[in-house]
Amino acid sequence: MLITKANGEQEEFDDNKLKQSLKRSGAEKRVADYITEHVVSELKDGMSTEQIYSHAFDLLKKEEQDPAAARYSLKRAVLDLGPSGFSFEDFVSEIYREKGYKVMTGTMVDGKCASHEVDILAHSKDHTFAGEIKFHNKLGFKTGLRVALYVFARFDDLRNNRDNHEEDYKIDDGFLITNTKFTKNAEKYAKCVGLSLTGWNYPEKGGLQDLIEETSLHPITCLTSLSNEEKKKLLDNKLVLCRSIKGNHKVLLKHGISPDRAQNIIKEASVLCQPGTGV
Amino acid sequence: MLITKANGEQEEFDDNKLKQSLKRSGAEKRVADYITEHVVSELKDGMSTEQIYSHAFDLLKKEEQDPAAARYSLKRAVLDLGPSGFSFEDFVSEIYREKGYKVMTGTMVDGKCASHEVDILAHSKDHTFAGEIKFHNKLGFKTGLRVALYVFARFDDLRNNRDNHEEDYKIDDGFLITNTKFTKNAEKYAKCVGLSLTGWNYPEKGGLQDLIEETSLHPITCLTSLSNEEKKKLLDNKLVLCRSIKGNHKVLLKHGISPDRAQNIIKEASVLCQPGTGV
Incomplete structure (x- = not known):
């Protein structure tokens, strides 16, 4: 068939x-x-x-029970973060903060040859990376070679200016982070030049799905107990993560959700956002 | 004002x-x-x-007389080559053939890390370059840093595989060729990494306008004596250059143009397409 x-x-x-x-x-x-x-x-x-x-x-x-369905729909939930890509950038930043990085977004950093806007600049004690964040709201889309090429060229230019920067800006690695898969060509190129790719189920260990599970940062768009309008309203108010509503009846009531439903939503969020429950 | x-x-x-x-x-x-x-x-x-x-x-x-007006409209004539970009690629190829290069288009060439489709691969006795051709059909559009970044990364990957190629494919230079201008950032970056940019009036000497004048390869879209429909018809039939119709009544008659008008059109083409008449 x-x-x-x-x-x-x-x-x-x-x-x-x-x-x-x-x-x-x-x-x-x-x-x-x-x-x-x-x-x-x-x-x-x-x-x-x-x-x-x-x-x-x-x-x-x-x-x-709802959490299994919610987990099953994780890929779709990330897609639902919105076509503006704004929330996805926030979301990725949260993941790296959770992993112990200090994170800045939309920072201008001087390379050797040009100034670049770096979507996410993440710095920890022993690792600093510049990440380009690509959001696509279409299932089946794959991020291709051309994007990998320009992200690498940008990172290379930043790295070539490493010595002129303060510690937080001394970039060791380049990352291309997306909610899609990659074309084989993009994967091959990135591996060969040393550009890190993080996408849907890529790499096999440590892809976006794993990062979400590992940090328990499920987006609220996972929750089956919320209607689409409610999700949109919460996202518009920067409530992106299950975590932000987990212990927080007040914020739900504030956005016009009834006490009864709020209790159900919080129940679903609590079961879902537990580390290592394992997609 | x-x-x-x-x-x-x-x-x-x-x-x-x-x-x-x-x-x-x-x-x-x-x-x-x-x-x-x-x-x-x-x-x-x-x-x-x-x-x-x-x-x-x-x-x-x-x-x-018409040629002055035709020459004045050269930028627009190049825009009129069509939104598919196909004719513009042909057009650029012709320019480099005229300058003594052997030209291939749409060739796959192996870089060190990936295979790349090279829009134009031009080889002369002492110079081989890989060019990316970007056509834009909007006045005022500028080709920016991101394009320069990926074109450079592609060229760099090709150059890193230089030793594994036969003579015709041993790429010395990377070119980004467009009918638009460039952003200041793209110009600065390209100069610094050593990527050649050819655009409208860029560089000051040797931009696209100069190349057209130097090789007398005015596109037929320059001719004020042709109607828009006639231009489209000729382009569709791969008649892109004034040169191809200059001494060629037959081809015009074949496309339904009256003998009288054909004579006028050929007159305009002959005056226009003379080297060094100098825009």
Whole structure:
């Protein structure tokens, strides 16, 4: 059975892949088996991964407690951070702060040959990196060679001016951080020149998904108990992380959510945002 | 009197600039003076350079033989090569062939770290360069630092693999060739890393305008005696250069142009496409 991927390509449907992905979200084996079987029985040739995903997600929501469904939708939740890319930049900054870095965003730094706006400049005791943050709001989009090329050239120019900077600005590494996957070409080039890539499930260990799980910085867009309008309202008010509402009834009430629902939302956030619950 | 540039910025109107530009197009001093005076008398605050240019161009068409007007409109003629950018790539290739290079387009070349599609690979006895060709169909657009960064990174990767290539592919230089101007940042960066930029009036000597004049490779979109539909038809049939129609009644008749008009068009093309008539 051929299904259609988000980038328009077709591939053979693999029920094992679906099952694994459900299990990684915390679904019990029994539930994952049942959902996969159900989805397979209704599979039609040419169906999109989007449709299959939605279907499995709906079933998971019915079967399991909310956090498993929320976790399953992490990629989508990051997409929902918004097309402006603004919140995603904030979000990435929070991740590196959580990992012990001092983080500045949108800083102008002089390279040897030009001044560059550095999306995220992160400094810890023994490591300083300049990161370019690329947000894409389309499933199936891959960040390609051209972006890797200019990010590397920028980093190289910054590194070439290393000696003229104070400690916080002495850049050791260049990072390209995105919510998408990368093309094979971009991966090959980056590995060869020594540019660090962080994307969706890339690298295998330490990709964006792992970073979120490791730091428990799930975005509020994960929460199935919030409506889309409520998510938008909270994001607009810079409430990006589950963490910010976890112990905080007040902030939810302030944004017009009823006490009953607030309790449910906080319950979901609390179960979800625990380190190492493991997607 | 403040006028509005194509990029939206305002600047003081400079009648000397207009006069010089008319003269560079081959207008006699008397005519340039008269046109400038006329344009100034009808100048209104906030008028766009586009409007002022059109006005002067119309007057020049009335006053002078066509070639001066055609030459005056060279920048626009290059813009008219089409938004696909395809014809502009052909056009740039022709320029370098005329300058004695062997030219290949759209070639895949292995760098040290990745394979790159090189828009134009030009090889002469003592010089081989890889060029990226950027076409923009909007007046006032400037090619910026980010493009210069990725073009340099690409060139650098190609150069790092120099020793593994045959003579025709041993790349000495990287070029970024465009029909626009560059931002100051892009110019500064390119100069510092050693990337060659060729754009509109950049560098001061040897910019695109100079290359066209030097090689007499005026695009047919310069010709005032052709209608827009005729230009489109000829371009679609890969007739990009005045040169290709100069001595060639047949090709014009073949595309539905009457013998009388064909004669006029060829006359305009012949006067226009003479080396060193000097814009």
